[in-house]
Amino acid sequence: MLKNFILVTLRNLRRNTLYSIINISGLSIGIACSVLILLWVQDETSFDRFIPKVDKIHQVWVNANYDNSIQSWNSVPLPTYMEMKGAHAKIANSVVTGWGGTRLIAREDNRIMKRGYFASEEFLEVFEFPMVKGDRSTVMDDPSSIVISEELADALFKDEDPIGKFLKVDDSSTLQVTGIFKDVPENSTFQFDYLIPWKHREATQQWVRDNTNNWGNYSFQVYVELNGEGDELEVEESVKDMLMEKGQDDIERSFFLHPMTRWRLHSNFENGVEAGGQHEYVTLFTAIAMFILVIACINFMNLATARSEKRAREVGIRKSLGSKRSQLIFQFYGESIVISIISYLIAILFVLALLPSYNNLVDKSLIVDFQSSQFWIFSLMIILITGIVSGSYPSLYLSSFNPIKTLKGKVSVGKNANLPRKILVVFQVGVAVVLIVGTIVIVKQIDLAKSRDLGYNQEGLITVPGTAETLENYDVIKQELIRKGAILNMTRSNSDVTSVNSNNFLSWPGKPESQRVMFVTIVANYDYAETVGSEMLMGRDFSKEFATDTAAIIVNQAALDIMELENPIGTQLDLWGQNRTLVGVIDNILMGSPYEQVRPMFMILDDWGYGSMTLRMPATNNVQANLSQIQEVFEQYNPAYPFEYRFADVDFERKYTTINLTRNLATIFAFLTIFITGLGLFGLASYMAEQRIKEIGIRKVLGASVTNLIRLISIDFAKLVMIGFVIFSPLAYFGLDQYLGRYTIRTSIDWWIFALTGVVALAFALLVVINQARRAALANPARSLRSE
Template sequence: MLKNYIRVTVRNLFKNSVYSFINITGLAVGIVCCILILLWVNDEVSYDKFLPKYNKLAQVWINAEFDGKINSWTSVPLPTYEAMKTADTKIKNSCVTGWGSSHLLTLGEKRITNDGYWVSEEFLEMFEFPMAYGDPSTVLDEPSSIVLTESFAKSLFGDEDPLDKIIRLDDEADVKVTGILKDVPSNSSFEFEYLIPWKLREQLNPWVRENKDNWGNNSFQVFIELDQSDDLMTIENNVKDMLVEHSEPGFMRYLFLHPVEKWRLYSNFENGVATGGRSDYVQLFTVIALLIIAIACINFMNLATARSERRAREVGIRKSVGSGRGQLIAQFIGESVFISLISYVVAILLSLLLLPFYNNLVEKELFIDFTSPLFWIFTAIVILVTGIISGSYPAFYLSSFRPAKVLKGKVTLGKNASTPRQVLVILQFGVSIILIIGTIVIIQQIKMAKDRALGYDQEKLISIDKTGELSDNYDALKTELLQSGAVAGVTVSNSKITSISSNNFLGWPGKPDDLNVIFTTITTEYDYCQTMGIEVLMGRDFSKDFKSDTAAIIINKAGLDLMGLEDPIGTQLDLWGSKRELIGVVDNVLMGSVYSEVKPLFMIIDDWGGSITVRLSGDIQNSLATVKSIFEKHNPAYPFEYDFVDVDYQKKFTTINMTSRLANLFAILTIFITGLGLFGLAAYTAEQRTKEIGIRKVLGASVGGLIQLMSYDFSKLVIISFLLSSPLAWYLLNSYLERYPLRTEIMWWIFPLTGLIALIFAIAIVSTQALKAATANPVKSLRNE
């Protein structure tokens, strides 16, 4: 019996090769989309799961009440690190880390800058990153030690044994290699090539030592290890008030614990509550994957039921010789599972072929793990579920034919026989229309953000980290750069103009006592506005002509709007317990999120500078060569490395650009699958109406009229689909855009435009088959009448 079923299945596949190709191709493309999306989804949800103590680790966050709401952030005071060890007996351990930064490592003539972390000695005991050599409980005990990853050790030492070798760190301290870590997995929240002891940072940086007992400086990352994973809420309740006694009057801060399993997916907080993050994209693309494979299954159902007449006699004969309905259902579902198997094999081959391109698109290193049991479980589920879903309706439909009727002649399908197919076509086009509208709206959202006024001029602007001897040699460096003619301006600040590294409170006359607003803080020197191209709206910029400017302050327009000062210049503002004279108001500068309003900002002259910004003049390549030679002269230990500010700014669009690219890709593939199914259905419809078309031609119908006649039914389905899917698309996109404080409007014209595109697409496909039928010789089609 099984052998007979297989023979019949293979025979039908070859006999109806065009429809078999459409079914297999449609399912294969649908499965490819599903595989690629789920590879991305699996990578996202697998972040940090390689950590042995995954369920027992958490980061200490702060909820602070200001700006009329609860704000959440990851930086906490340094004393929190030690305080956590004794705050609750259920806290097994705690550690403190930096934020990840680039350092210079020198070995002989070899100089390499790469990213690493300052970490306290408990870090490896808590996180247990797999080690190739060394004891995690002791490798970071000595201040003058360093732990390297295997690949980084290879780049420094080649095949030589790196253990106990001496490396020069930032040209100011010698460190000894005490351990080698296996390379950090790509799905890790921590990305580093080496770890340096926190004790060494305390020795080298007076600022860190000064903040060991300072509860007012939120600049550090602190993590804890729980005794049991279910203790999180209990511990949080016990430690949340730790900062209350150290808070400023009217400014309340509370600690809370953010578990490691939520770091990647739930990083967005609104009014103190986690509201999502990358989890939104995971959910979005999971739904898209399911919809795409559902559309592929719909194609199979449509073509199988549409061609039911061709197999009606087969059903009748099998029933007349004793086959039960259950056997027929098993046969037809078995056929669809077989087609699903072939499609899956094709899909795997296509996925392997497309993975390099896809990895480049999503900026990951995804791969199909054929050794994983989960892969084979997934394979079985996809083949069986896809096959059963695709074949269920045709199987039950075909097996319901009565043998007495079908063996007398053609089976009568009834006037409502095409209704299920029409419903499925409407569903297909509905999904396609939603994806097209979504893609257009996402593109508009990106355009809106990119069209925002920056408040400064990015042209020929580069940023360089202030490293090594640049702090001591900055004045001489700046003078020589300006004299060289290769630059139009030089300045130093505590952060790049594309990011915010510091926030502080500021007081002003008339400020309500219960109003606490946090200001973006820029510490700089005299030529900041000139170099950046920032417009001074009121008053003046900092100037060396005024010695008092070292105690002056400048705010931006957002800050002025908040304060509501009618005559601001000369106003005394309160900063850190002292008065500063307001000397200028500058235009708003977009430094933070491109989807948020520019925050109030103040600038002061102070030496927190970590970033040097240079505006080049003349030919960029020649100017860079000159700037490089001058930097290497004043900072010979460090290689000259820089970033173009406009390139740095574009990184702000990484996530939404990725979303847009994926949405575009899968919208196109969805339309392709839908079009493939529509092509098969149109071809079959044209085949079924061959004699009708022949009669109409004999009676004088034109080719154009016949094409219009055949296109009408499908056009009606597309219009219905558009009317049903448009409100749903509007609702879903409104919900999606709510995550952005600044968002584009969903323009009304997008909907009719998308409907028109879908209609033209459907008519174009149907017309190819209609034209073929309409131009056929009517003599051949009517020969048997």
């Protein structure tokens, strides 16, 4: 029987070529889209899951109540690390790390810039990154040790055994290799190629030693390992007031534990609770994948029921020969599953062909792992779900035909299937409308952000990371580059112009006692405003002509708006218990998110924290020549390090990475959704025109024009498109309004977006349908009426 069912299925596919091509093409594209999206979703949801203790590890975060809301951050005081060890019996261990950074790792003449962390000796014991050589419990005990990745070991030592060999870090510290760990997977929150013991940082950096018992400096990251799952609430309750107990009581502060399982997808907090994050994009694209697959299945249902008249006699004969309805249902389900298998195989070929381009688009290294049991389980699920969903309505509908009526030709199957088909077409059109509107709104949101006044000039602005030698020779490098004409100006600061590295409280005359405002903090050098191309709205920039500028301060317009100072220049502001004279007001510089208001900021002139140098190149058509001159000077005064630079505009563009990905994927999959819907409409229009061929013939004989006949056939589809548009437009508006609600700076959802979408949807549907209607209207009525 099974062989007979398969033969009948293949025979039907062969005899109905157009139907087969439309069904298989639609399902293949739908499945391919879904697989590509779900590969991305699977990667996002797999972050850190390879770590054995992932369910027991938490990061210590802070909730601080100020400025009429609760602000959350993951930087804590250094003594938190040791205090956590004895804070509760259910805390098994604690770890402290820095923020990670790129450093020069050298062995003889082989020099490589790699990213790594300072971390306490418990790091590898808690996170259990797989080791290739060395005991994770002891490899970081020695302050002069270093643990490196397989990739770094291969780059520096080739076929030699690195264990016991020495490496030079930042051309200053000589460290001995005590262990090698496997290369960190891309789906890890931590990305590093080396680990240096925290004890080494304490021994070599005075500021770290000074903060060993300082509860007021929030510059470190601390993690805790709990004894078991479900202990976090009890532990959190016991440690939440630790900051207040240690004297940090100027505002209400508390610790809370953020589980490692939620780091990737739930990293945003608003007013002290999780709000938004990457999980919203995972949910969004999972929904898109499901909708695309459902739309492809709808095509199958519509076409199968539309051509049910051709299968009616087959059903009648089978029933008259003794076939039960359950056997017919099995037959039609079997046909849909066979089509699903064929479609899935073609879809996988599509996926393999498109995967390199798709990886470039999503900036990942996704693969189809044919050796994974999960892949085959997933494949089986997709095939069964697609086959069962696609074949459900046709199977139940066709198997219900009365054999006597079907053999007499008295069953009007088209009429019975009309309403369900209309509902499914409305759903297809509605999903397409939502995707089109969503894509337009996301593009508008990006354009709004990119049109904002940045407060500085990105053109020709580059950032060069600072080292001990470049900072020591800073003045010489600056003058040499200006003399050569390679730059117009240069400054240095604790962060580049596109990011924020430090925040602090500041007091001013007239500030209400209860008001606490967090200011972005820029430790800058001379010529900052001129170099970045920002305007001084009042007063002046820091200048060597004023020896008192070490006690001066500059604020931005956003800060001045909060302070409400009538005559700001010369005002004494209180910073860290010391007075600083306000000497200038700089224009608002957009350093943070392009979708948020510019935060209040102050700048000070000091001799710490200069980790970044900003250079302004002259306007020229030969940028490479300027960069070559800059490289030559830096290599002269900083020979140990390879010359590295970043363009400010490229750095700023990275802020749009997530929403650009959303836009690109939504655009692509909206187009494919429309294409799949168009395939379905094309096939459905073909069969409906075929079913009405005699009606069209009679109308032509009675004098109906071709235009009237085309309108007659097309009007039904136009109505369905408009119904889908009317029903789903409010849903699109509501969903997008919720989506945009996360942004302080947000675009409007204008009426013309829906008007344009409606016109496009209607025009596309009519373009697909009219061609089939025209062919039916031009057919010779004598042929269609021959049997009448």
